[in-house]
Amino acid sequence: MHEAPITDPRLRHWRARLAARAEEATTALGEVPGVVGVVLGGSYGRGEHWPLSDLDLMVVSAGRPVAEVADEVDRCAYQLSEMWGTSGIYTAVDAGRLTFDAGEVRDPGGLPSRMDDHRWLHGLDKVYGGRPARDDDGVASALLGLSARWRFDQAVVGRRVEAWLAAARRSLADAERQAGEDATGAWISVRRAATAIAEVATERWGERAGSLGRYWTLFEARARRHDDGAFADRLLRAAQAHPAHPAEVPEWLADRIALSYEARLLVGEDVGPEQNARDNLLAYAGLYRGRFPRSTYAWMRPAPDADLHAAIETLLELAR
Numbered sequence: 001m002h003e004a005p006i007t008d009p010r011l012r013h014w015r016a017r018l019a020a021r022a023e024e025a026t027t028a029l030g031e032v033p034g035v036v037g038v039v040l041g042g043s044y045g046r047g048e049h050w051p052l053s054d055l056d057l058m059v060v061s062a063g064r065p066v067a068e069v070a071d072e073v074d075r076c077a078y079q080l081s082e083m084w085g086t087s088g089i090y091t092a093v094d095a096g097r098l099t100f101d102a103g104e105v106r107d108p109g110g111l112p113s114r115m116d117d118h119r120w121l122h123g124l125d126k127v128y129g130g131r132p133a134r135d136d137d138g139v140a141s142a143l144l145g146l147s148a149r150w151r152f153d154q155a156v157v158g159r160r161v162e163a164w165l166a167a168a169r170r171s172l173a174d175a176e177r178q179a180g181e182d183a184t185g186a187w188i189s190v191r192r193a194a195t196a197i198a199e200v201a202t203e204r205w206g207e208r209a210g211s212l213g214r215y216w217t218l219f220e221a222r223a224r225r226h227d228d229g230a231f232a233d234r235l236l237r238a239a240q241a242h243p244a245h246p247a248e249v250p251e252w253l254a255d256r257i258a259l260s261y262e263a264r265l266l267v268g269e270d271v272g273p274e275q276n277a278r279d280n281l282l283a284y285a286g287l288y289r290g291r292f293p294r295s296t297y298a299w300m301r302p303a304p305d306a307d308l309h310a311a312i313e314t315l316l317e318l319a320r
Helices: 014-030 042-046 066-085 102-106 111-116 118-126 136-150 154-178 183-204 212-225 229-238 251-266 273-291 308-318
Strands: 035-041 055-061 099-101 131-135
Touching: 014 035, 014 055, 014 066, 014 131, 035 042, 035 102, 035 136, 042 055, 055 066, 055 102, 055 118, 055 136, 066 099, 099 102, 099 118, 102 136, 111 118, 111 136, 111 154, 118 136, 118 154, 131 136, 154 183, 154 308, 183 212, 183 229, 183 273, 183 308, 212 229, 212 251, 212 273, 229 308, 251 273
Parallel strands: 055 099
Antiparallel strands: 035 055, 035 131
């Protein structure tokens, strides 16, 4: 693949940087008492990473309660990301919340029935196509084997579709409650619902999603591959998620948008500046609101004339 020239010095040597950070994270998490297995999942584990990829690590533990290990792993992951951010490039480490006990990995029972547990619902997907980074007694390989066997099993896909539809309906109910007094929160709920519906479509197409900061452009590409562009267009229109001239945003987000665009071009992605801005705006509006629940900045919601109730009605139809 031909890579575009680098103008932002923060993107130089990005492959070596991610490799070094993955090794450091694996070592640090592996030193948490009770950890006996670590899987490198997500885009990095599958070899599909880009310069701003997160690192997704799933942990298998033994001899300690899973919740205790998960909390310690999560703290360790956050501290690593915080330290790395001082270099000018932040790499999130997503670990802790998807921690498994070695016993349940060796004897998981019926996997479709475990989809009510968020660890299995999201973990089977996150580890798919990944690789073991620590594998005491083969527990990391066993988790990878479960993912390879079950991730696209029709019963599991069916349970995942049910879970995403339920999430969409919950978000739309939140939007209806927020509509009268919190337009920003209502639109963020609408867009969460749209994302859940996009996940349903992705499951039904036999594919998987990912990459939060590139989500909607990649979704549009999947829809085109499956000749479902009309559905995608209706979904994006309802969520006010079509590319448009970027709103006025805070300095840190403007920098992230510019850095993301160069990083995407660097790996040959077919993306325009408005698509890139849209992807980042929608991703960070939800993240920001999650951390600052009273925030109501204009960049976090569409134009004032956007019809919230029409959006909810359309998404309720699409979530059936």
